[in-house]
Amino acid sequence: MGDTEHMRALRILIVIAVVLGGLFVAADRIAVNVAESEAAERIKVQEGTADSTAVSIKGFPFLTQAMDQEFDEVEIRLDGIRTSAAGRPVRIEEMTADLFDVRVGEGYSSATAARAAGTARISYADLTEAADDGVTVAYGQNGKVKVTGSVTLPLFGKITRSVVSTVSIVDGDTIRVRADKVPGEGIPGLEGEIRKKTDFDRKLGGLPAGLKLEKVEAGPDGVVITVTGKDVRLAG
Structure with missing residues (x-):
């Protein structure tokens, strides 16, 4: 050849x-x-x-x-x-x-x-649904959320407050929202009553078994959770 x-x-x-x-x-x-x-x-x-x-x-x-x-x-x-x-x-x-x-x-x-x-994202509309009745959750700038709730007190009637809150992860499965500060304005029991509405924990199920929540950051489009x-x- x-x-x-x-x-x-x-x-x-x-x-x-x-x-x-x-x-x-x-x-x-x-x-x-x-x-x-x-x-x-x-x-x-x-x-x-x-x-x-x-x-x-x-x-x-x-x-x-x-x-x-x-x-x-x-x-x-x-x-x-x-x-x-x-x-x-x-x-x-x-x-x-x-x-x-x-x-x-x-x-x-x-x-x-x-x-x-990976990451998981919860919108503020959905976070509002997860909060107590009458409570709204929105972005509060600088990595915080703004939580608004109302309470009714004797002699003072309905009082509405918006508080700046920190979002954190507890026990690897729970989102915790806590107000940094609640102005009491000299009204007895106001801070405690407002916190009953605006402070809340929500344990998240619904993820594949073995995944846990590592950390959470609040941004303009919702809270973003790091999962491992x-x-x-x-x-x-």
Whole structure:
């Protein structure tokens, strides 16, 4: 075989390799899309529901990871998580999390991530719904929230106050809202009564088992909670 024949054969082999590689990539992408849809349907939240879920499986090739039943990184997004706390509805507008070292069972019947990190956001409208009746929560600038509530006192009637409050996380599962200061204005018992309305704790369920609340920051569009976790159970 002359040089021309060798070059022709080499080109044919290259073309075949490219075609086969393209077919593998296409098959891999089809498989990952199917798996992502299937996984999204199987994600479970605790003591609540979610309006929608989405899964993105990172890394290539997918098929190799699927054969090993272990994925290096998976991103999930849950919108409209609905649960309740202290008899009040609690809605988490959205949550996204990166999950690492995810092991799955046959047919995606179970899935557990070794570790996870992400964020969850609660709007002020939803935080207001979670507060006591007649209380509103809004952004208060500089990482604080503004909480407004009214009380009725003998001789003084209805008194409304807006207080600047700090939002914090307690016990890894509870949002705490506490007024920094309540002006008493010399009215006996006013501060205590106002705090009964404006200070509140809300334990958040509705997240996949194993996730915990790490910290919270108040911003213009709501409170953003950092979530972390180990051995996070997504399904099963």
